[in-house]
Amino acid sequence: MVDAAPLLSIRNLDVRFKLRTGVAAALSSGPKVLKAVDDVSFDVRKGEVLGLVGESGSGKTTIGKALLRLYEPHAGTILVNGVDITHMGAGRLKPYRRNLQMVFQDPLSSLNPRHTVRTALATPLLLHRICANDEVDARIDEALSKAGLPTSFKDRYPHEMSGGQLQRVAIARALTMSPGLVVADEPVSKLDVSVRAQILNLLKDLQQKFGISIIFITHDLRVARYLCHRVAVMYFGKMVEIGPTEELFASPKHPYTRALLGTLDESAESLDGGAQIAGEAFNPTTDSVGCRYLSRCPKKVARCATAHPEFEDVAANHSVACYEWRGG
Amino acid sequence: MSAVTLTVRGLDAGFTMGGSTVLVVRDVNFDVRKGEMLGIIGESGSGKTVTGMSLLRLLPDNGVTNAAEIDFLGVDLRGLSDEAFRELRGRRLAMVFQDPVGAFNPAKKIEWHIRGVFDRSASKSPAHAERARNWRPAAIQLLKDVGIPQGDNVLRQFPHQLSGGMLQRTLIALVLAFEPELIVADEPTTNLDNIVERQILRLFRDLQRRLNCAFIFITHDMSIAHMLCDRIAVMYAGRIVESGPTKDVFANPKHPYTQGLLASALALEGKTDRLKEIPGELPSPSNLPPGCLFEPRCTFAKPVCRTKPPGMTALEGGRGVRCVLYGDG
Ligand SMILES: Nc1ncnc2c1ncn2[C@@H]1O[C@H](COP(=O)(O)OP(=O)(O)O)[C@@H](O)[C@H]1O
Ligand SMILES: Nc1ncnc2c1ncn2[C@@H]1O[C@H](COP(=O)(O)OP(=O)(O)O)[C@@H](O)[C@H]1O
Ligand code: SF4
Ligand SMILES: [Mg+2]
Ligand SMILES: [Mg+2]
Numbered sequence: 001m002v003d004a005a006p007l008l009s010i011r012n013l014d015v016r017f018k019l020r021t022g023v024a025a026a027l028s029s030g031p032k033v034l035k036a037v038d039d040v041s042f043d044v045r046k047g048e049v050l051g052l053v054g055e056s057g058s059g060k061t062t063i064g065k066a067l068l069r070l071y072e073p074h075a076g077t078i079l080v081n082g083v084d085i086t087h088m089g090a091g092r093l094k095p096y097r098r099n100l101q102m103v104f105q106d107p108l109s110s111l112n113p114r115h116t117v118r119t120a121l122a123t124p125l126l127l128h129r130i131c132a133n134d135e136v137d138a139r140i141d142e143a144l145s146k147a148g149l150p151t152s153f154k155d156r157y158p159h160e161m162s163g164g165q166l167q168r169v170a171i172a173r174a175l176t177m178s179p180g181l182v183v184a185d186e187p188v189s190k191l192d193v194s195v196r197a198q199i200l201n202l203l204k205d206l207q208q209k210f211g212i213s214i215i216f217i218t219h220d221l222r223v224a225r226y227l228c229h230r231v232a233v234m235y236f237g238k239m240v241e242i243g244p245t246e247e248l249f250a251s252p253k254h255p256y257t258r259a260l261l262g263t264l265d266e267s268a269e270s271l272d273g274g275a276q277i278a279g280e281a282f283n284p285t286t287d288s289v290g291c292r293y294l295s296r297c298p299k300k301v302a303r304c305a306t307a308h309p310e311f312e313d314v315a316a317n318h319s320v321a322c323y324e325w326r327g328g
Numbered sequence: 329m330s331a332v333t334l335t336v337r338g339l340d341a342g343f344t345m346g347g348s349t350v351l352v353v354r355d356v357n358f359d360v361r362k363g364e365m366l367g368i369i370g371e372s373g374s375g376k377t378v379t380g381m382s383l384l385r386l387l388p389d390n391g392v393t394n395a396a397e398i399d400f401l402g403v404d405l406r407g408l409s410d411e412a413f414r415e416l417r418g419r420r421l422a423m424v425f426q427d428p429v430g431a432f433n434p435a436k437k438i439e440w441h442i443r444g445v446f447d448r449s450a451s452k453s454p455a456h457a458e459r460a461r462n463w464r465p466a467a468i469q470l471l472k473d474v475g476i477p478q479g480d481n482v483l484r485q486f487p488h489q490l491s492g493g494m495l496q497r498t499l500i501a502l503v504l505a506f507e508p509e510l511i512v513a514d515e516p517t518t519n520l521d522n523i524v525e526r527q528i529l530r531l532f533r534d535l536q537r538r539l540n541c542a543f544i545f546i547t548h549d550m551s552i553a554h555m556l557c558d559r560i561a562v563m564y565a566g567r568i569v570e571s572g573p574t575k576d577v578f579a580n581p582k583h584p585y586t587q588g589l590l591a592s593a594l595a596l597e598g599k600t601d602r603l604k605e606i607p608g609e610l611p612s613p614s615n616l617p618p619g620c621l622f623e624p625r626c627t628f629a630k631p632v633c634r635t636k637p638p639g640m641t642a643l644e645g646g647r648g649v650r651c652v653l654y655g656d657g
Binding site for chain 1: 371372521522523525526529530533548550551554555556585588589592593595596597599600602603604605606607609610625
């Protein structure tokens, strides 16, 4: 069973980007910073897969990168096994960096085209002094096998491999560090459908065999359902709902979660349902008060325009940020 | 059955690089009828875009196209001069791409684009001429038809001021005004979020019903093809491996590749503990297997599959499959 103390705790995370200067910035009267992640809190327990879903630009990648300390948060705390790493210096951070690994959507961009697989996997092993020099090769072989690749792949260059093989290499590289938590950022969205199943099954197996925690980032609800114990839904920098996967699918509370789940019905008739005219999405550079979902929401009431709603508990482990979640 | 708008037979297409030509589309055959939506589906790199581009003569300079027949409403498209083809593309054929931005002139407002289409079609009928003269109310109505109520505002905006979804709606309005007889749409909703995507898909379907035109919808997404298309053609490594009415192909896929693809795609729809995998990956166009293109990944392969590329076998109900398990191969 899962441990009581969470492996990772994120509290009130706030990550901002300066908006580009130039015409667009000069024309807009709105704020000059973008809140890519706005007051987000959640835990990941040991051995748990948490899904982060939401459309592109909702802040999923930024959360992942911030918790690996690749972005400096504007506010909030990041606790790993109870230790605050939010502002930890590089030296002390090293073991935590090792414990937190990331697998990206596009494995090519995270591999040096001039390095063989051996070099790509050996470098972090040597850097973190994970093992003696003469054990490096054995360690790489082990990681490649776990990722479902023949050990002969050590001598390949990135351009000699297919998309699925590259993603396996990226997974193997994360595994060499024996991480406690892997942030997998849309690891299958660039892969073909026929290869996607292979990688999803691999992640599921690894997670179950080694008890690794995973933050699985995806815009595809179906993929999240397959892999995740809990799912958190993001909308324009805000987390709007979080809950156990099956409960969230069976009884979603937030209007946005409901709309997203509504897109899973694939019958031809399903195209006829729903509103024909969509409200424009939240504009993060001009809209600042009220619920982020206000402009698109079919259930909005006067209060929704006053402030973004706080999280409320719906059931054990299930919370939602919506004033109107009780109404049907 | 309605009349055939486009007939394609024996289409090969590819690219010349460093003196040699690599074909990435081979022996593609299909018909699209008036009022029909044909889905061309397949994974990335299977040749869907190159098929569409070669038909509309939009391949880059090193592109190569060869066909036994490309007939568009009685016109042999192969024989047209580039100038005559451009003329046709501007009047009777439309292509919609993934990124709508490229279809707009960034320096011109939306009203300029709509008026352009009105002006070009003014000679079609007195009503069209009137529309070009008294353009503003017609343009506002047109935008309303594609779910943009505040058309007056949008007309005064530049393309970059609109969101991706709004721009794709506006482009659909232009196509609607332009009334082509054939539309080729290449993954036109891939950049949109699921909710907006739904709405745009619905607009495409309404567009096709209103114009009663022939429509080729290219997508890698099985669920979109399922919702939208009357018939589908499944491409694998540059060849059509299966085709038929969408309902029938989804209910009872014949080709082992289609079976695997649908199994992986549909398994995710419900709750499942284990996804069915297709082993291996797509072959590269410069290094294709000598026999059936799917043979290295196929669990039903026979010895002959390794040596002889199967032909297309016609099945009942307007279906076809390129696999030796059916008929004489
Ligand atoms: N390095 C950056 N500089 C400026 N803006 C950024 C940067 N990274 C992300 N953003 C912006 O932050 C928002 C959230 O982005 P992201 O986290 O990548 O979303 P997602 O992963 O959900 O698609 C987007 O509006 C994006 O444009
Ligand atoms: N301009 C080009 N030059 C060379 N090869 C190309 C070019 N465009 C596409 N290809 C190749 O043609 C094949 C089919 O590509 P494409 O039609 O774009 O596939 P799809 O649209 O099904 O994803 C791929 O192998 C691709 O790499
Ligand atoms: S708070 Fe209001 S606007 Fe926001 S999702 Fe709930 S009902 Fe809709
Ligand atoms: Mg992202
Ligand atoms: Mg394409």
